Amino acid sequence: VQLQACGGGLVQAGGSLRLSCAASGRTFSRYAMGWFRQAPGKEREFVSSISRSGRLTYYADSVKGRFTVSRDNNENTVYLQMNSLESEDTAVYYCAAPDVPREIVSNTVKAYVFWGQGTQVTVSS
Numbered sequence: 001v002q003l004q005a006c007g008g009g010l011v012q013a014g015g016s017l018r019l020s021c022a023a024s025g026r027t028f029s030r031y032a033m034g035w036f037r038q039a040p041g042k043e044r045e046f047v048s049s050i051s052r053s054g055r056l057t058y059y060a061d062s063v064k065g066r067f068t069v070s071r072d073n074n075e076n077t078v079y080l081q082m083n084s085l086e087s088e089d090t091a092v093y094y095c096a097a098p099d100v101p102r103e104i105v106s107n108t109v110k111a112y113v114f115w116g117q118g119t120q121v122t123v124s125s
Contacts, residue, residue, distance in 0.1 A: 001114040005095045013085060016083045018081050035094070036094045044109055050071050056103070067081065067083070068080070092118040092119065093121050096115050
């Protein structure tokens with residue numbers, strides 16, 4: 001399984017970015033997908049996840065109401081729309097996939113086996 005994330009960059013506080021993650025190597029629509037982030041000196045943390053059907057979405061409290069996760073199973077791509085960005089959102093963002101074909105998996109790092117290379121998001125205040 002290969003995951004290729006892109007869309008990061010430098011943005012001012014209050015701005016928006018849209019991350020994309022293209023998946024290949026297996027049937028994308030059979031698996032939930034997740035987004036995580038890691039800031040310097042901090043542990044990797046859950047940001048958002050989406051069920052394989054796209055009907056269920058989950059968010060960390062810190063991003064709820066500002067971020068939106070979606071997926072296009074025809075394009076094998078998952079997205080993370082990030083609005084009202086804050087300096088605390090600065091981190092490397094990773095898309096991730098589990099190895100079990102379930103509708104949804106737990107929102108923990110351990111539940112995800114495959115990881116993209118990460119894309120840097122920097123929010124200036």
